[in-house]
Amino acid sequence: MALLTVSGSPHVQSNQTTKKIMWTVIIALLPALLVSIYYFGLDALMVTLTSVVFCVGFEWLIQKFILKTKTTIGDGSAIITGILLAFNLPANIPLWIVGIGALVAIGVAKMSYGGLGKNPFNPALVGRVFLFISFPSKVAMSEWPLPKPLFSSSVSDALTGPTPLLAMKNGQAVDLWNMFIGATGGSLGEVSAIALIIGGLIMLFRKVITWHIPVSFLTTAGVFGLILWLINPNEFIHPAYQLLAGGMMLGAIFMATDMVTSPVTYKGQLLFGFGCGVLTIIFRSFGPMPEGVSFAILIMNAVTPLIDKAFKPKPFGY
């Protein structure tokens, strides 16, 4: 007689797994990666690969030699952190800086808390902000490589220029359509709104994310941006630029939706998105820097446990 398994119900499980979720996110990131390779050349690919290799490598090393636990690199989450970190960096950044960013992202922001699912802050954002503070000249938020046609060797010596956000702050004109498709300066993964939106739709369709955070983030930023612009169109930038420029799309679609660091209920997620939107516009409009998405999301990450407490579901029968 065959040996039978005896365990508690339920005896079936959905076919959604951690691995599938992570690989769906990786696939959803590909359109933006392709666009960045198209505009920034092979340097974009190099930065991304370096970042991924370092992130996965550090996770493996830390688990093998420091934590002495089973390796979890197969779940794909370190690859995502790698890609997202790269997406937040300019294509002409020296690769050793990317390595440092990866160490901070994986070592400090993820593994020191116990690995996947336990980190309070989005690891890629922590890595990015660390680099930004430590190497402002290399990861500055003002001068970024300008796009160049595909495969023109390298962009390291290409022209650099201001990002649309800074250009606008300086009163220069920028082209909305170019921003939409990605033909604009910026960190390598954030430039193409359309590619990021396609990625978002992939995740939405595969039920990896829900609409709540991106929609509330973008709507809030749009409305708040519109109000400021109506008050003083000379001082503040047009809301359409707010939405398309800088890390807004990348942040709203890929960073703020990181399930580990965002609230678990729909209502909580709406508030989380709202907070991200308001803070981003405040930082952008009144802060010293042209960009504010990363800081906005990190602050909301910190508030997430509170939001979860506040938006507990109401139990049935009470």
Next chain:
Amino acid sequence: MKTFNKGGVHPQENKLSNDSAIEVFPLPKQAVVFVSQHLGAPSTMVVQKGDKVKAGQLIAKAEQFICANTHSPYSGTITKIDLATDFTGYKKPAVYIDVEGDEWMEDIDTSNDIVRDIKLDSAQIIDKIKEMGIVGLGGAAFPTHIKYMLPQGKKADYLIINAVECEPYLTSDYRLMKEKAEECLIGIEILKKALNVDKALVGIEANKPDAIEGFTQLSKNYKEIEIVPLKTKYPQGAEKQLIYALTKRQVPSGKLPIEVGCVVNNIGTAQAVYSAVQKNMPLVQNILTLTGKNVKQRKNLLVRVGTPLQSVIDYCGGLPEDTGKIISGGPMMGKAISDLSAPTVKTTSALLLMSKKESSRKEETNCLRCGKCVKVCPMGLEPIKIAQLAENRLWKDAEKAYAMDCIECGSCHFTCPAGRPLLDLMRVSKNHIGDLRRQKAQR
């Protein structure tokens, strides 16, 4: 379409045995009948070794309040009275019968004629239900007559009939509704009379359109039996969720349905009540679905209580090669079987044979905080949080997080992408909280 208000999941329906008409399963040569097959105090044996019994004869009597009679499903000789192993591996007192012929007690009407006239009054009906050993066939095996003896000061507004069958794979209720619709409806009419209510609501999941159609047609012959199609969503058939879907009333935490004026019984129970009251037929047989993806002949069988599980499987083409798990009941709430030599009981409504692959749990990772378990919980709980508290053995905090309200539907566990054993942890919490409460009560 009506449905419950929170959460829910959509497991694959896999109603593979929908089209197999009910077949009468041949009598076994030897049978083992457990003395007590209900939830509550044990029944008292009234037969001895060597006794000749007829089918339908009383073998154990309910002498305590929450208790049920047990009857012999067979005619033959009692060869042994001893402990027998049930399908979960527990040893329980049982009667071993050598089956000889099929002779029934004289006062039982075994014909297929339908008796429509309800002659008994409310109290007589309840007595009859008790006498015939009817228990809830939805799975809990709670003695049915108790539900109709309302506590002082309580009044029922609705009789609610659970014909949802929201568990994947199961088709016994569906076949019953298709083949014995009129008996079911007369049974509902009887229960209405027992309860003194005007209205019965019958909830059927929308994935059974022909059952809904047939019942709706037939119900026109009866006053105030309303057939309500419900959205196909698990756990539509969970008691509190069903009551909410049908009446918008919320049974308060820790209370019974009568608190909101409802009494709930399963459709199978209603049909058993028909047989008991109209035909004097005790509960000695039931419909059992034998199913599974690799099963050669999936069947709906009318089996006598006490039939060895192995013989049912053999009858349907034997155990498939790679069987990894056998479930009594459905895949969401059923129990895993450890011993196939065990006999069926009154509530064995399905045997589900799962392959090794289908029944293996997915690889476990850390919780991703995806929130899916929170969103699918029909009781509005936070399984992610209770599971964390359980892992840290913080039972008091788990209690404050409403762990005791968990209905063990398994939706959270089913959904979790990280493969966390959420319902296992819920059960552990509930056990510990129960212990703590008992200790407190003793002090």
